[in-house]
Amino acid sequence: MxxxxxxxxxxxxxxxxxxxxxxxxxxxxxxxxxxxxxxxxxxxxxxxxxxxxxxxxxxxxxxxxxxxxxxxxxxxxxxxxxxxxxxxxxxxxxxxxxxxxxxxxxxxxxxxxxxxxxxxxxxxxxxxxxxxxxxxxxxxxxxxxxxxxxxxxxxxxxxxxxxxxxxxxxxxxxxCITIAQTIATVERGLIRGEVISVDRFGNLRTNIDQTLLARYGYDALCVCIGDRRLPLVGGSYQDLAGVEAGALINSSGELEICAPRESAAHRLSAAAGDEVVVQLPLSSTAPSSSPERA
Amino acid sequence: MxxxxxxxxxxxxxxxxxxxxxxxxxxxxxxxxxxxxxxxxxxxxxxxxxxxxxxxxxxxxxxxxxxxxxxxxxxxxxxxxxxxxxxxxxxxxxxxxxxxxxxxxxxxxxxxxxxxxxxxxxxxxxxxxxxxxxxxxxxxxxxxxxxxxxxxxxxxxxxxxxxxxxxxxxxxxxxCITIAQTIATVERGLIRGEVISVDRFGNLRTNIDQTLLARYGYDALCVCIGDRRLPLVGGSYQDLAGVEAGALINSSGELEICAPRESAAHRLSAAAGDEVVVQLPLSSTAPSSSPERA
Amino acid sequence: MxxxxxxxxxxxxxxxxxxxxxxxxxxxxxxxxxxxxxxxxxxxxxxxxxxxxxxxxxxxxxxxxxxxxxxxxxxxxxxxxxxxxxxxxxxxxxxxxxxxxxxxxxxxxxxxxxxxxxxxxxxxxxxxxxxxxxxxxxxxxxxxxxxxxxxxxxxxxxxxxxxxxxxxxxxxxxxCITIAQTIATVERGLIRGEVISVDRFGNLRTNIDQTLLARYGYDALCVCIGDRRLPLVGGSYQDLAGVEAGALINSSGELEICAPRESAAHRLSAAAGDEVVVQLPLSSTAPSSSPERA
The missing domain is CATH 3.40.50.10790 (S-adenosyl-l-methionine hydroxide adenosyltransferase, N-terminal)
Structure with a gap:
């Protein structure tokens, strides 16, 4: 058909x-x-x-x-x-x-x-x-x-x-017209993306999605923004208890940086456009130097 | 009936x-x-x-x-x-x-x-x-x-x-109770009105409407706000390309002052209540010294 | 049944x-x-x-x-x-x-x-x-x-x-989980409550409700916030004419502090959490030292 x-x-x-x-x-x-x-x-x-x-x-x-x-x-x-x-x-x-x-x-x-x-x-x-x-x-x-x-x-x-x-x-x-979409890239053991928006709670939404992260497994990943290194925590905001800020996969399947019951944007002095880098485990087998999508 | x-x-x-x-x-x-x-x-x-x-x-x-x-x-x-x-x-x-x-x-x-x-x-x-x-x-x-x-x-x-x-x-x-409406007036070759509101885009809406302007034709009109003289452009925001700001007839039939992809209120330091004056062509035949509506 | x-x-x-x-x-x-x-x-x-x-x-x-x-x-x-x-x-x-x-x-x-x-x-x-x-x-x-x-x-x-x-x-x-509710208390001829929210008009809504006030009658009550003593006026905002600010019973049955056609929050430099005290008439017969609700 x-x-x-x-x-x-x-x-x-x-x-x-x-x-x-x-x-x-x-x-x-x-x-x-x-x-x-x-x-x-x-x-x-x-x-x-x-x-x-x-x-x-x-x-x-x-x-x-x-x-x-x-x-x-x-x-x-x-x-x-x-x-x-x-x-x-x-x-x-x-x-x-x-x-x-x-x-x-x-x-x-x-x-x-x-x-x-x-x-x-x-x-x-x-x-x-x-x-x-x-x-x-x-x-x-x-x-x-x-x-x-x-x-x-x-x-x-x-x-x-x-x-x-x-x-x-x-x-x-x-x-039809298309615009450039900022897309996360993978290179030399690093995923490079950025903050695409800040929501009402001050959560920092990024253009790094779970499909990409899943290729490398979620363990031992470390998320960097500015001079901060943040843990990638389990599923929910509760898992941030005890840390200044951390990253999780949000309800849209994006990597999101959050602070416990507080604005991560304020806590980290971060804003839309800021670079976010995920350090992959050393054993990562993904091809380097290629953008996420062809 | x-x-x-x-x-x-x-x-x-x-x-x-x-x-x-x-x-x-x-x-x-x-x-x-x-x-x-x-x-x-x-x-x-x-x-x-x-x-x-x-x-x-x-x-x-x-x-x-x-x-x-x-x-x-x-x-x-x-x-x-x-x-x-x-x-x-x-x-x-x-x-x-x-x-x-x-x-x-x-x-x-x-x-x-x-x-x-x-x-x-x-x-x-x-x-x-x-x-x-x-x-x-x-x-x-x-x-x-x-x-x-x-x-x-x-x-x-x-x-x-x-x-x-x-x-x-x-x-x-x-x-029934009525309130004074600020109405544009025509006198000595000038239409005098004011900014009645500023919308979310910073466009300056005025109380000068197209019915009034149409009496004089739209050509050769010049719109003044503060110390700025702005052109009355054609139909759309695109016609503002290349100018700092300009005026057009908006979707409510009002004279509106706009800046290209920017807030005119900010660009012109203008606000609701500011006077807006339209200079009519010299050949204008409209009666002077009379308010717009009897 | x-x-x-x-x-x-x-x-x-x-x-x-x-x-x-x-x-x-x-x-x-x-x-x-x-x-x-x-x-x-x-x-x-x-x-x-x-x-x-x-x-x-x-x-x-x-x-x-x-x-x-x-x-x-x-x-x-x-x-x-x-x-x-x-x-x-x-x-x-x-x-x-x-x-x-x-x-x-x-x-x-x-x-x-x-x-x-x-x-x-x-x-x-x-x-x-x-x-x-x-x-x-x-x-x-x-x-x-x-x-x-x-x-x-x-x-x-x-x-x-x-x-x-x-x-x-x-x-x-x-x-099921409950949270502490800030409840007005009555003690020694005073009702002690607080501002629970400030609405868009700057009206100060309190946790003192009309059921409590009605026990003492509305006459001769005086409402204090900060260093101000305000009258408890009749029914509507119009009854505030001529005073800097006053209190009334609002449409939710709460004591509300208002200023005439102005923000009471701004006029009184008040905010949510501020203490509000109602002075009861001396003849009040209510039991002292007991909270409003058992």
């Missing part, structure tokens, strides 16, 4: 009998200015029979990479057939495209600016359309708020049964 | 067959103290078959004018028949009235303190009731949280089919 | 005919990192036919007592049969238990760390289960995010008709 056939039978082919129900929103809009609320208004005016769930509106303004990571780490916890609208869109109103990207039984709608990089690089069965059908937009669409005028109505219309193919021409995934 | 007849046939006359489904909330409550959540609890306990959408809870405490602007700029993106509950209510518990205001097929519920000024001044077909029917309130209503004890249950009961007329006596719009 | 019989006939016995519809969330997760959104995704993937309402995600990190107070003050405004998921869980992944606590026709799900202290101490008809049935969890559950992997799916499955008894063994309320 071809990719095309699979998609045709998916949730997004326009069947009227089982309308979709979930739309998530990920933006850099914050919650103060009403931008998010008005997008929801547009959507329920088209289809009141939906769930709209905020994934985050606290993405740093214009930080496309942060939104990309949040989406790719979390979309799979939503029901199959969910639509994820992602609006971190510094190029709004320019000639950048808007995409509807179907991957892994979820649909992603957002600007073609790299926000869907993790899917474009890692998913095999992708189907991507450019959203160009003006009949679906609010009229006239503004030049500064396509989340409200284009993405919200298109998402809502898909939940109401419209086939994704109605949004516009299909394009090759290779024709 | 009279105003009264129109209203009688509207969404809010109490028809049981098609219950309303959308309530929006606009408050200065923030999101930390549980005030918003408990209002939602009261509403769904009365009618679980509703959508409740947050427009904003980040209104500056007691800033009635900010809430008024946000509501009037955005209500029309919600479905006809929506109920908009607005709680910026420094006079809660005093003898100030509470209103249910029907305008443009939407219903607005909130204190009679000027929060509905834009509707009272601009809408022709208004129908206003004072909410006085104690049978509809939580018992006993507190003196400090009428959002929870009066406005939430009344809004929910209207969605469940209760006629608006049940809330209390109808009053003349002229008997 | 025994406690057990009452519960068996309650909303939570697993009847399929009238599924529950409301889940509230109270956490210290903030809104930026996506933790809340992903919990909602897990829940609606199990049962899309629910309301999920945020009570607060702004609990101070690890502040179990703050969450306990917020929940106990507000749960009763939600419909009977609501499920309240509370995740302030510094011990996640340790051997702490997770509870499903049925009280007053509501169900509470959260860690056994004292977050349910007000119910464990004050409610008579309690039924408590430990959540141990791994068949109900996401697989494999992480060690750092039980809100997503255990509490969310369990709550959703109860809304879908699963009997609470399915979650695991029933335990005695006395076997």
């Amino acid at each position: 071809s990719n095309s056939e699979i998609v045709r039978k998916s949730h997004f082919a326009g069947a009227q009998s089982s309308p979709l129900k979930t739309i998530t929103l990920t933006t850099d809009f914050g919650s103060r200015d009403g931008y998010v609320g008005v997008m929801k208004g547009v959507m329920i005016a088209i289809n009141p029979d939906i769930h709209i769930i905020d994934l985050s509106h606290g993405i740093e303004p214009f930080n496309i990479a942060q939104a990309a990571r949040l989406l790719s780490a979390n979309y799979r916890y939503f029901p199959d057939g969910s639509i994820h609208v992602a609006v971190v869109d510094p190029g709004v109103g320019s000639n950048r495209h808007i995409l509807a990207l179907h991957a892994d039984n979820h649909l992603f709608i957002g600007p073609d600016n790299g926000i869907f990089t993790p899917f474009l690089k890692a998913c095999e069965l992708l189907r991507v359309h450019r959203i160009t059908n003006h009949d679906l937009f609010l009229k006239p669409p503004s030049t500064t708020f396509h989340g409200r005028d284009i993405m919200a109505p298109v998402a809502a219309k898909v939940t109401a049964g419209m086939a994704v193919a109605e949004v516009g021409e299909q394009v090759a995934p290779a024709d | 009279s105003n009264s007849e129109i209203v009688r046939k509207s969404h809010f006359a109490g028809a049981q067959s098609s219950p309303l489904k959308t309530i929006t909330l606009t408050t200065d409550f923030g999101s930390r103290d549980g005030y918003v959540g408990v209002m939602k609890g009261v509403m769904i306990a009365i009618n679980p078959d509703i959508h409740i959408i947050d427009l904003s809870h980040g209104i500056e405490p007691f800033n009635i004018a900010q809430a008024a602007r946000l509501l009037s700029a955005n209500y029309r993106y919600f479905p006809d028949g929506s109920i908009h509950v607005a709680v910026v209510d420094p006079g809660v518990g005093s003898n100030r009235h509470i209103l249910a205001l029907h305008a443009d097929n939407h219903l607005f519920i909130g204190p009679d303190n000027g929060i509905f000024t834009p509707f009272l001044k601009a809408c022709e077909l208004l129908r206003v009731h004072r909410i006085t029917n104690h049978d509809l309130f939580l018992k006993p209503p507190s003196t400090t949280f009428h959002g929870r004890d009066i406005m939430a249950p009344v809004a929910a009961k209207v969605t469940a089919g209760m006629a608006v007329a049940e809330v209390g006596e109808q009053v003349a719009p002229a008997d | 025994s406690n057990s019989e009452i519960v068996r006939k309650s909303h939570f016995a697993g009847a399929q005919s009238s599924p529950l519809k409301t889940i509230t969330l109270t956490t210290d997760f903030g809104s930026r990192d996506g933790y809340v959104g992903v919990m909602k995704g897990v829940m609606i993937a199990i049962n899309p036919d629910i309301h999920i309402i945020d009570l607060s995600h702004g609990i101070e990190p690890f502040n179990i007592a703050q969450a306990a107070r917020l929940l106990s003050a507000n749960y009763r405004y939600f419909p009977d049969g609501s499920i309240h998921v509370a995740v302030v869980d510094p011990g996640v992944g340790s051997n702490r238990h997770i509870l499903a606590l049925h009280a007053d026709n509501h169900l509470f799900i959260g860690p056994d760390n004292g977050i349910f202290t007000p119910f464990l101490k004050a409610c008579e008809l309690l039924r408590v289960h430990r959540i141990t049935n791994h068949d109900l969890f996401l697989k494999p559950p992480s060690t750092t995010f039980h809100g997503r992997d255990i509490m969310a799916p369990v709550a959703a499955k109860v809304t879908a008709g699963m009997a609470v008894a399915e979650v695991g063994e029933q335990v005695a309320p006395a076997d």
Whole structure:
């Protein structure tokens, strides 16, 4: 069965009998200015029979990479057939495209600016359309708020049964924009990565994932940040008792640096972008000098 | 057909067959103290078959004018028949009235303190009731949280089919409180307005709207703030490339001052209340010395 | 009819005919990192036919007592049969238990760390289960995010008709963890309490409640904080007009210290934890030297 056939039978082919129900929103809009609320208004005016769930509106303004990571780490916890609208869109109103990207039984709608990089690089069965059908937009669409005028109505219309193919021409995934992802590398017995974000608790999330660590076993690993050498502890925050700070595998499968009931960012004076190095055991057999992913 | 007849046939006359489904909330409550959540609890306990959408809870405490602007700029993106509950209510518990205001097929519920000024001044077909029917309130209503004890249950009961007329006596719009709105003026070839708010991106929204600007054409206009003279660019943020800052018409139809991928507020050291002046072309034929609206 | 019989006939016995519809969330997760959104995704993937309402995600990190107070003050405004998921869980992944606590026709799900202290101490008809049935969890559950992997799916499955008894063994309320609650005391003509939280408006909420004050009558009471003596005013914020600050009974039945259209916290340089003393009238007949509750 071809990719095309699979998609045709998916949730997004326009069947009227089982309308979709979930739309998530990920933006850099914050919650103060009403931008998010008005997008929801547009959507329920088209289809009141939906769930709209905020994934985050606290993405740093214009930080496309942060939104990309949040989406790719979390979309799979939503029901199959969910639509994820992602609006971190510094190029709004320019000639950048808007995409509807179907991957892994979820649909992603957002600007073609790299926000869907993790899917474009890692998913095999992708189907991507450019959203160009003006009949679906609010009229006239503004030049500064396509989340409200284009993405919200298109998402809502898909939940109401419209086939994704109605949004516009299909394009090759290779024709879509991707951004550089900071990827951990392995070289000379060291995994080199970095802090990708700091959460509300001050935990330092890194781009070193458990798949990579598992190649070397978790024993005898030592995690370095700044001038600190920290232990890689067992499963939970409780295992940090008695240490100033330590590392563990978090609920997204990432190496995370934490301090017991305290902000590790504050305790270690660390921030996003800081280098994190994992020292592998000497017996490690992994090939050196190669990046994690080809 | 009279105003009264129109209203009688509207969404809010109490028809049981098609219950309303959308309530929006606009408050200065923030999101930390549980005030918003408990209002939602009261509403769904009365009618679980509703959508409740947050427009904003980040209104500056007691800033009635900010809430008024946000509501009037955005209500029309919600479905006809929506109920908009607005709680910026420094006079809660005093003898100030509470209103249910029907305008443009939407219903607005909130204190009679000027929060509905834009509707009272601009809408022709208004129908206003004072909410006085104690049978509809939580018992006993507190003196400090009428959002929870009066406005939430009344809004929910209207969605469940209760006629608006049940809330209390109808009053003349002229008997309701309005607040002074800062309005742009035109004089001697200059439009004088001000920054009304700064959004999360640092964009400076003004009270100069496109209807006014369109009278003079958009060409050759120059926008001044502080000691800066800024160009009025084309449609989108992309058109700002290469300039320190510029002005455009935003998605609410307002003149907005922006900096490319940066906070204009920070770049220009500007804030809400700052004067903004638009220099009209010399050939302008508009009458001078008259305010924008009679 | 025994406690057990009452519960068996309650909303939570697993009847399929009238599924529950409301889940509230109270956490210290903030809104930026996506933790809340992903919990909602897990829940609606199990049962899309629910309301999920945020009570607060702004609990101070690890502040179990703050969450306990917020929940106990507000749960009763939600419909009977609501499920309240509370995740302030510094011990996640340790051997702490997770509870499903049925009280007053509501169900509470959260860690056994004292977050349910007000119910464990004050409610008579309690039924408590430990959540141990791994068949109900996401697989494999992480060690750092039980809100997503255990509490969310369990709550959703109860809304879908699963009997609470399915979650695991029933335990005695006395076997559950409670935390010390700061309780106002009465001694020698003084009620001694403290500021328990400061809300967005700068109002100082205290642990002195109206039930206690009512024993002495509200007249001639004087409220002291720091070196200030403040009047106990009538019902509403309006009654503060003309004073620097004053106290009133707020919408949760607590003594609250406020300043007119201003932050009392700022005006009085006060914060959570500050002592608040109420001077009783000399004729007070209450017994001295006894704490408020036995």
